[in-house]
Amino acid sequence: MKFMDWLDERLAVRQLIKVMLTEYYVPKNINFLWSFGVLIMVVFAILVVSGIFLLMYYKPDSHLAFDSVNKTIMMDVEYGWLFRHTHAVAASIMFLVLYVHMARGIYYGSFKAPREIVWITGYILFILMAATAFTGYLLPWGQMSYWAAQTITTLFEKIPFIGPDLVVWIRGNYIVEDATLTRFFALHVVFLPLLLIVFTGIHLYAVRIVGSNNEDGIELTKEEKKHGKGIPFWPVFMAKEFFVISVFLIFFFYLVFYQYKFAMDPINFTPADYLQTPTHIYPEWYFLAFYEVLRGFFFSQNLGLIAFVLSMFIAAFLPWLDTSPIRSGNHRPLYKILFFIFVADFVFLTILGKLPPTGLYAWLGFAGSLVYFAFFFALPIISRIEKKKLEGGR
């Protein structure tokens, strides 16, 4: 233990371990959904490592990109295919764990005071992750890469006054071209991951200050957690976490080896061609719900665009929309119903987002979009109902 003493004198590692791990308590009444934060970190680590290996062979040039991915990495480099499959599946699964993590926060009211900063930084992380996924998706330079980028960047055209100039500024050309590829590459591998790491730091710091929420949403003091109502982060919480990670990894690598097609669209195995628009253009599954809100207002492009932007950002304002004094969904019957309608609606919108927006599907998309917003606009109302009930009970 001499080395530990030496380190301790210089870095106070013993104190650090106590504060961060052995004497950092999490509530006992939390379920495995509280493991998803660590799962996100695991998936992020997988993305960084597989991404670095891909970076060694990838060529960010519109003439070379497709072949460097589909020939060099997928066929020539030893186990190159493994790193690409892992990266593609991890990018997709990142959003699954993110959505579960966020849904847990919404259901148990983890966004409420004093955890607003946790929620906001988390939401910024979600937006950053979406930007990372979007820029990364262009890099293989396949048909879907190209047309997804073309379609989404075109949306900026609708911004009043600066729109058309902004689109050219983003693309670096009048259409998505080589300049777009290289700048998306720069954003994807340097700028966005850097921001992700910074905001992850703030997010975790904020969690350490306010502590984890729990199933009942009842605030526990450190003393309460220390004496019976909590468990130390290390080794007790992490012992369970390792088991959850193992089970998650079985699922994850099953997808990587045997069910990867959902993360690697067949259309993207045709090289990008700006003269030929694919019959169906759709984003990856994790953007489909928001994309469907955009298309849902099929009678007005402008309205659709406003709804799309609102749908992406409205959840960031949850702490101020939901002002109910009761925190956990377990103790809020009305909220519970709304929450599950919202989840069902999100899945519904996701499914519709990939279907052609015609006939009945168009109207269903419109209805689904309204339900999506109804959840958020109902929150102030049920907060008031719950407040009244609570005051009446006193």
Place this chain on the structure above:
Amino acid sequence: MKELKILLILVVVVLVGYWGIEPYAHSVMHGEVKKPDYNYSDLKTTAATTGDPAKGKELFVANCASCHGLKNDGINPGMDKNAAITSFNVVPPDLSNIAAILDHKFLAAFIKNPQQATENPKFAMPPMAQLSDEDVGHIIAYLSSVAKKNLDGKEITIEACGRCHSIKYQKIYAETPAENLKAYLGKVPPDLSVMGKAKELEYLETFINNPQNGLPGTSMPRLGLTKESTEKVVAYLDQIADPHREQRNKLGMWVIGYLVVMAGLTFAWKKKIWKNIH
């Protein structure tokens, strides 16, 4: 128990979503893929599909050899490659093995009327109206007698597709220059290197059998491949698009096996640590 209930909800939501964005969405987007028709039953021809090979050779030299060669029997085409490209914008195929890969009924109908058989009104070869039904049978008998048997997937693919399509990851390049193909077909035909991944195999089979059934309006002619040749071509395209399948399946078992052991160990550790908690 409570945790299992939550897990169950999670699994159901994920499965419903997966069903919606994969199998269901694909069935809506692509519709029912038509079944391939290897009898080419839309082609009505009275032409014979067999006859006397010796007569066939005479007829071949007189009627076909001005454009087509037949290397297996030492016959060179009357027109060199560059002259053919200038006149037709496509290289006429050497017919050595054609009878081994095409359906003979299709072949008979094709010789009589290539535009109808290929469903491509701009097909370069003119109809051979001067040949009688018996003559066609003799020619097919001759072509069958010289064709190599048991061609593998790669050979069939090159014979059937290689005049127009490149497979650059296999260093196979289209015989006809791209600019001529563009003039002939309206666009440069796609490279086939990863076509096995870009399309469902079932779709590829239908498409090769009859391009109009997969992509209405396409300028790709119907080829008239037999069932066996079509399947070999599809298997070849599948294999070159995904060369590491065996390695992947094998490694996958090891990785998942390892993780199952790890899950067992971590579960045991969790049990031990949590023994005194509750």
